[in-house]
Amino acid sequence: MTKRLGEKTIGYFENLGALQKQQYAVLAVLFDFDGTLTHPGSLNLSEIRNIIGCPAGKPILEYISSLPETESASAMATLDAFELEAAGRAVPNDGAEELISYLKAENIGMGIISRNTQAAIERAMRNFRQTRMSDFQVIISRDAEILPKPHPHGILLAAERMNVLPEQVMMVGDYIFDIQAGKQAKTL
Incomplete structure (x- = not known):
């Protein structure tokens, strides 16, 4: 049914x-x-973009995937840390x-x-x-x-x-x- x-x-x-x-x-x-x-939980995308060097208007994940492997890993770790902190404040x-x-x-x-x-x-x-x-x-x-x-x-x-x-x-x-x-x- x-x-x-x-x-x-x-x-x-x-x-x-x-x-x-x-x-x-x-x-x-x-x-x-x-x-x-x-x-x-108030994720500051502008701050993340600034730290990892992501241009305005470009999706962050797509930008990170376009970076060389070592830079990509560092940028992803930064994003992960910001997201996990914000997740603690999400309701x-x-x-x-x-x-x-x-x-x-x-x-x-x-x-x-x-x-x-x-x-x-x-x-x-x-x-x-x-x-x-x-x-x-x-x-x-x-x-x-x-x-x-x-x-x-x-x-x-x-x-x-x-x-x-x-x-x-x-x-x-x-x-x-x-x-x-x-x-x-x-x-x-």
Whole structure:
């Protein structure tokens, strides 16, 4: 039996051309972490950019990956340290834990796809009251050997691990990379 997620608000989307309603089965929800499930703990990206020499407007992870190996390792260690410290100050976004509880009760699979490290995710999760890492079937961080968002690889890997099709997954995020990755993976 297919579970339906919030039929009135999520389960039906209007086809604007034909004005016909279509129903979509949501079997899994993948969340971005910072800014989606959490209020990030004041990560000073300008300071990080300045320290590692990343030009304004260039994504930090992509900049770091373009550096020679020794510089890349040093820049990544700097980013990791800043993120871990900020993760200690992160708090759940309003309604995040209630949504996770609802999805869990409805047996909707859940996962996290993040450009953060696993350690930063685990540290921030300690600030959740009801939600545990074990509530998520899959957590894919930048520690995984995958291309980061906006590449769809993480979403496709998560869908495979959750034994669902990408078309049965809803990707929820707060940044353009989340939207781009979701579209490329053909998620809802």
